[in-house]
Amino acid sequence: MGIYIRGILTVVPTRVRTTSGFAEQFGQEETERIAAMTGVREVRIVAPGQTAADLGEAAASRLLARLNVAPRDVQGIVFVTQTPDYVLPATACILQNRLGLGKQSLAFDVNLGCSAYPYGLAIVASLLSAGLAKRVLLITADTVSRLAHPCEKATTPLFGDAAVATLLESDEEDNDLLGVELGTDGGGWKNLIQPIGQQRFRTTGEFAAARPESLANIERPEYISMNGTEIFTFTLREVPGIVQRTLVAAGLENQDVDYFFFHQANKFILDHLIRKMRLPPEKCLLSIERFGNTSGPSPAVTACVAAAQINRDRSLVAMFVGFGVGYSWGGVLARLRPGTLWPLEEMV
Secondary structure, three states: OEEEEEEEEEEEEOOEEEHHHHHHHHOHHHHHHHHHHHOOOEEEOOOOOOOHHHHHHHHHHHHHHHHOOOHHHOOEEEEEOOOOOOOOOOHHHHHHHHHOOOOOOEEEEEOOOOOHHHHHHHHHHHHHHOOOOOEEEEEEEEEHHHHOOOOOOOOOOOEOEEEEEEEEEEEOOOOOEEEEEEEEOHHHHHHEEOOOOOOOOOOHHHHHHHOOHHHOOOOOOOOOEEOHHHHHHHHHHHHHHHHHHHHHHHOOOHHHOOEEEEOOOOHHHHHHHHHHHOOOHHHOOOOHHHHOEOOOOHHHHHHHHHHHHHHOOOOEEEEEEEEEOOOEEEEEEEEEOOOOEOOOEEEO
16 A cells, blocks of 8 residues: 655745844844854744634645645644643544544544654654555644743754645555654653653742752743753764654655655754754755744745745655654655645635
């Protein structure tokens, strides 16, 4: 049983926040240093009251309309996010109703961040291969901008919001998923974390009372905390192996790949990574300057931003690589048939 990647569509909010706008807060020189290090000049952020589910619904409904697929002809939703609407129920259940899918549809959430897109592709492919559905929506969405403290230089200018909808179908004759590699090193869990908000520490008071030694360096536990040095070390240690093992799984080599779409962690990390792997920079397209680090959606955001027009008339062999929070990582080598990628759209 093969997998057909029918379409990929990205939606971002209309609200723009520029890195230069932090000059009054952080100073002009420091703001320029941040922009040079991260590569971020602007990001898109949700309006008050907007959530990852809203972005995901917009992306999914527009994709189905572009592909002329009725919601009743889709048998499932897998929603991958770390910013769901509620602790419970699963946001995928809400989206099943809002999108108008049938009651026989499977629907569940997956709690993953930076590796969300390759993991999501692998999960949906497994469902299709098992015969549990013939057509499934993968929705990857995050609003990480809401998790960053407004005074934190390492996170607030970096993170943006986005959603990507991908429609996958079973295919009796061909297969668009050429190679998959997934992995985890949970020893790095504390280096990118928001400690407060779930059952371990529900409130700031609980966190202060527990005084966990492993998180003693975190000053604002109600917001996302990132150890940039450790994330950088992890990336250079693990990502080259992800790429190589994904190629081996597909029986291909670097020169067989048209484009590598990496998680847009920051430009400093990406530049070092590309040099270390000796990949042609023209094959490693970026979106971080205009959209920042959008967490899980970012590899597919980059594909829609940078390669939709190229893909309109010709097939591409592309690798989607996600890595980060967890530590969790994944690589998927895929064939994108002509017209698979749709240009990025905005949601008011």
